[in-house]
Amino acid sequence: MTDTTLVAEPAPSLQTDIPTTDGLALRGLRKTLGGRDVVAGIDLDVAKGELVSLLGPSGCGKTTTLRMVAGFLAVDGGTVAMGGRDVTPLGPERRPSAMVFQNYALWPHMTVTQNVAFPLRTRRVPKAQIADRVRAALDLVGLTHHATSKPTAISGGEQQRVALARAIVQEPDVLLLDEPLSNLDAKLRVSVRDEIRRIQQRLGITTVIVTHDQDEALSVSDRIAVMHDGRIEQVAAPAELYAAPATRFVASFIGSTSTVSGAFLAAVTTPSAAGDEVLVRPEAVTLVADGPVTATVSRVLMRGHFAEVVLTAGESELRSFVTGPPPVVGSTTGVRIGAVLVYSSGVLVGGTR
Ligand SMILES: Nc1ncnc2c1ncn2[C@@H]1O[C@H](COP(=O)(O)OP(=O)(O)O)[C@@H](O)[C@H]1O
Ligand SMILES: [Mg+2]
CATH class of the missing domain: 3.40.50.300 (P-loop containing nucleotide triphosphate hydrolases)
Incomplete structure (x- = not known):
């Protein structure tokens, strides 16, 4: 290895209370x-x-x-x-x-x-x-x-x-x-x-x-x-x-999430805590005939055994994972939002499972 940071003698430890874990x-x-x-x-x-x-x-x-x-x-x-x-x-x-x-x-x-x-x-x-x-x-x-x-x-x-x-x-x-x-x-x-x-x-x-x-x-x-x-x-x-x-960063790094905003907030039925941002996973967004919010299907991306559907309501956008036949682009659909994650200053403060 050609790493110049390689050291023969690392500095001695600064702490003395060594954890006793066997790993x-x-x-x-x-x-x-x-x-x-x-x-x-x-x-x-x-x-x-x-x-x-x-x-x-x-x-x-x-x-x-x-x-x-x-x-x-x-x-x-x-x-x-x-x-x-x-x-x-x-x-x-x-x-x-x-x-x-x-x-x-x-x-x-x-x-x-x-x-x-x-x-x-x-x-x-x-x-x-x-x-x-x-x-x-x-x-x-x-x-x-x-x-x-x-x-x-x-x-x-x-x-x-x-x-x-x-x-x-x-x-x-x-x-x-x-x-x-x-x-x-x-x-x-x-x-x-x-x-x-x-x-x-x-x-x-x-x-x-x-x-x-x-x-x-x-x-x-x-x-x-x-x-x-x-x-x-x-x-x-x-x-x-x-x-x-636990944090906004972890939520965005693991899996996908959408921020629930504008008209879509009306589809959140159980906001369990006050926060400044509500996130939802695409699999918790379902398309229904009659939902609390009506949205337009603006894009459909085939992802294999499911489709990623981009929904628009006013200025707001939300993503849904749909298995089975995907909806037609340009059509309207009811939207229901299941489990959400609520963050305040980037820290998880509540949500629904
Ligand atoms: N010898 C070095 N001198 C200056 N900066 C370094 C050195 N080695 C790594 N860095 C910087 O430290 C940061 C973390 O590097 P690294 O541990 O390799 O990240 P990761 O493995 O998560 O990609 C990077 O911004 C990198 O540019
Ligand atoms: Mg690395």
């Missing part, structure tokens, strides 16, 4: 880069065997956070604990963790076997043991038939699995993956995603996956930590995150 615990993690608080105080507990995704838009500090957890980047504040042990002052090779890098970072001149064996060789693991462990790791990721191939001779998905094998061969307590699927095409992404989850559950490894892709996070995670501007906005299980996004 991973981050407390007050900070990093300033280029005069900006790129990571501005991250607290996160990942239970042993749990998979937590760090989800957020590009530039929000995910990679920086993961590199501090792995030990490739010194913290400017806070602690990293693994298995109840403070590892903040330790370099990456002395932490019980392994990281899969976004670009895989495979050695092109080495075979698949040599790549996977590399971390064991640098740790001076006995030769016979290396052979056994590498074989088992390649078997686990289904790459035995490519054991003697060079990385350049295999596909992107296979390269990703080599990188994964190189991490799990180290038998880490904590597995860290940075955007593991971002270089793969859509179809492959789903199969490698399922593969990662299967292996993670089978081995019971405490895992953190960094991603900007909500589908990826929603489908593999036990819990998701949504990051925004160097902070975590909410940590919750996927279903909870979707049903009750």
